[in-house]
Amino acid sequence: MSSVYRTLSKSSGKEVEAEDKSNGASGGMKKNKQRVLILSSRGVTYRHRHLLNDLAAMLPHGRKDVKFDSKSKMYQLNELAELYNCNNVMFFEARKGKDLYIWFSKAPNGPTVKMHAQNLHTMEELHFTGNCLKGSRPVLSFDATFESEPHLKVIKELFLHMFGVPQGARKSKPFLDHVMAFSVADGKIWIRNYEIREVEKVKGDDKESEEPATNKGKKSKFQQDKDTDVSLVEIGPRFVLTPIVIQEGAFGGPIIYENKRFISPNHVRSDLRKAKAGRHNARAEQKREGLGRKAELGLLGKGELKDKSGLDTRELFA
Amino acid sequence: MLFPENDDEWEDESDDEAAKKFSKKGKKSKKAVAIADEDDESDSDSDSEGGGGFGLDLARLDESDSDSEIEEPENDEEDDEEEEEEEEEDIDIDDISINGSDEDEIRATMRVRETINNKDGLLAALKRIALDTSPSVPFVFHQSVVSSKPTADAIPSIDDDLVRELAFMNQALEAARFARTQLRKEGVPFTRPTDYFAETVRSDEIMDKVKAKLIEEATSKKASAEARKLRDLKKFGKQVQVAKQQERAKEKKATLEKISLLKKKRKDGASSALGAHEADDLFDVAVEKELKGNSSGKKRSFSAGEGGDRGDRNNKRQKKDSKYGFGGKKRHVKENDKTSAGDISGFSARGMKSSGPTKTGSGPGRGAKKPFKAPRLGKSRRKAGGK
Incomplete structure (x- = not known):
């Protein structure tokens, strides 16, 4: 009996020690406390709304709010964030009922990143087989390119705050089953979400089979830990962000970065229209020139040749 | 085309290109050059102000923290300049007729703007919010x-x-x-145990939908594969059928050839071998009979041999055909001609007295007992019999 007690007390003592250690470690640094206010402007399409819902479902530390009814007075979002006790704001701004801009902002005092979202595909419309727990903490996978430029570093930090679920968040689940990937390609940020599936590793060596079967039960557990490999299955959503501008404050303040390679979708559309109009103009011009040439040769209507030469048959045999 | 790799190069090139292009255009060159000059001026201005891409940064490096206050008016100025430039360029572009590849270049020149990349500001902002990773x-x-x-x-x-x-x-x-x-x-649980159930991001409904979609896809794929297989089989089946027919035709031809060869051999044997005359004679008769049978068959009906593919016709039909005739000319078949009229081989005085013709009635001791005359045979039979 005493031996049992001893072992118990020993183990509990160890646990206490371990806890102390962990506390000591965490006490040294700030606790990661993040809350994200997720909301959209008026005039979002169903696709934008579904994307917002998908993201909200993945963020247990998020607070979804009703549509915000102003595009000019964005600073009001700060008050809203304060009201809801949030220190991050993710604001979906829809324009013209088709273009989506997403603002990522640290609420009280910046910075703010404005991005243009393209190629949106929601979880529902992508028929991927992956699935994950609601509120499990994702592994955030960043492209190495994020470390190369200051503005990308800022963007990465914002993503880390908003998409990374802080440890011990209220509704978070204790296991890890998905990865969010952020990659930079072609000047844009591509976001993907994958489920982590553990699969049996393909055995290449015969070591296991040679071992005696006496401690099989023990071994199977061991195997489960060691001999699985990770495979990924996509869950969705998919979207691509183009950073446009970074402001120093939260929805205000000086602009500290501007992407000159960003072309507004309005420009793209107007260029397309202009190109089309240009085609028509060119054709009209050609027609006019052709008419002019004909007129010069006197082939239009009854008009006669302008200058009759003396050798014209009508002159000669008049 | 629109996005070259290096941003700095991009600006320079586009300016140069713009200048070149404008100078190309004969009439508008004056105006264009003026604009190009303006561009240069504005560039140099902004450089001196510290407004240009990297010049700005250097300038800001020198400046102190109070930066942020000064920045705003600067930006405004830059914006104004940009607007002016753009306006002027717009007018110019309206005049110039856009065609072909020039279009892109012009568009590109329109898009060049003063960009802001305040690295210090960015790093400062980052430092303020950074988590320790x-x-x-x-x-x-x-x-x-x-x-x-x-x-x-x-x-x-x-x-x-x-x-x-x-x-x-x-x-x-x-x-x-x-x-x-x-x-x-770090000893943190990673894998979800199999008996841990909780709400998932995608609801069961959606997962069911996905599953249904997958199943549908699989079934449709399978169905299409099967249909293709059937199609192929059909095509192949036709080939098989054709091959079989050809084979049959070949076989038939071969057997016919064999038969004709046999006949020829027999004939040759009959003509050459005089020694075994009697046996040959017997043989000859058989062959002759066979031939005759064949020929008559040809005339009267499609016997099994001649019918070819239709070899197995039913017996009744065959009988009837042989009785009433099938194919060939049906008129004048039973008419008499000169020879038949003169042919009195079927006549015998004795037969007239007692009983039917002895030729046809082939049975020992039959003639005397028969009370009625046998029916007259058809012409060909009679002919055959006569010979």
Whole structure:
């Protein structure tokens, strides 16, 4: 009996020690406390709304709010964030009922990143087989390119705050089953979400089979830990962000970065229209020139040749 | 075309190009050059102000923290300048007729703007909000992984969907592996136990939909594959049928040839071998009979041999055909001609007295007993019999 007690007390003592250690470690640094206010402007399409819902479902530390009814007075979002006790704001701004801009902002005092979202595909419309727990903490996978430029570093930090679920968040689940990937390609940020599936590793060596079967039960557990490999299955959503501008404050303040390679979708559309109009103009011009040439040769209507030469048959045999 | 790799080059090139193009255009060259000059001026101005891409940064490096207050008016000025430039350029572009590849270049020149990339400001902002993600901090705290090499390197063309997605997935996979080992090391639960049930991000309804879609896809694929197989089989079946027919025809031809060869041999044997005359004679008769039978068959009916494919006609039909005739000319068949009229081979005085003709009535001691005359045979039979 005493031996049992001893072992118990020993183990509990160890646990206490371990806890102390962990506390000591965490006490040294700030606790990661993040809350994200997720909301959209008026005039979002169903696709934008579904994307917002998908993201909200993945963020247990998020607070979804009703549509915000102003595009000019964005600073009001700060008050809203304060009201809801949030220190991050993710604001979906829809324009013209088709273009989506997403603002990522640290609420009280910046910075703010404005991005243009393209190629949106929601979880529902992508028929991927992956699935994950609601509120499990994702592994955030960043492209190495994020470390190369200051503005990308800022963007990465914002993503880390908003998409990374802080440890011990209220509704978070204790296991890890998905990865969010952020990659930079072609000047844009591509976001993907994958489920982590553990699969049996393909055995290449015969070591296991040679071992005696006496401690099989023990071994199977061991195997489960060691001999699985990770495979990924996509869950969705998919979207691509183009950073446009970074402001120093939260929805205000000086602009500290501007992407000159960003072309507004309005420009793209107007260029397309202009190109089309240009085609028509060119054709009209050609027609006019052709008419002019004909007129010069006197082939239009009854008009006669302008200058009759003396050798014209009508002159000669008049 | 619109996005060259190096931004600095881009600006320079576009300016040069613009200048070149404008100078090309004969009439408008004056105005254009003036604009180009203005461009240069504005560039130099902005440089001197510290407004240009990297010049700005250097200038800001020198300046102190009160930067942010001064910045705003500067930006405004720049914006104004930009607007002016753009306006002027717009007018010019309206005059110039746009055609072909020039269009792109002009558009590109329109898009060149003064950009802001205040690296100090960015780094300061970053410092203000940064979480500690150094290796000394436990991985559970942040759970973020930076990939070992840029993903863009693995993507040769951004339009190639498969390669691109694979690159993204590889990046994520690397992170997942790293995270797993790291978390195992820190003793944090990673894998979800099989008996742990909780709400998932995608509801069961949606997953059912996905499953249904997958099943539908699989079944449709299977169905189409089966249909294709059937189609192929049909095509192949036709080939088989044709081959069989050909084979049959060949076989038939071969047997006929064999028969004719046999006949020829027999004939030759009859003509050459005089020694065994009697036997040959017997043989000859048989052959002759056979031939006759064949020929008569040809005339009267399609016997089994001649019918070819229709070899197995039913017996009744065959009988009837042989009785009433089938095919060939039906008129004048039974008419008498000179020879038949003169043919009195069927007549015998004795027969007239007692009984029917002895030729046809072939039975020993039959003639005397028969009370009635046998019916007259058809012409060919009679002929055959006569000979």
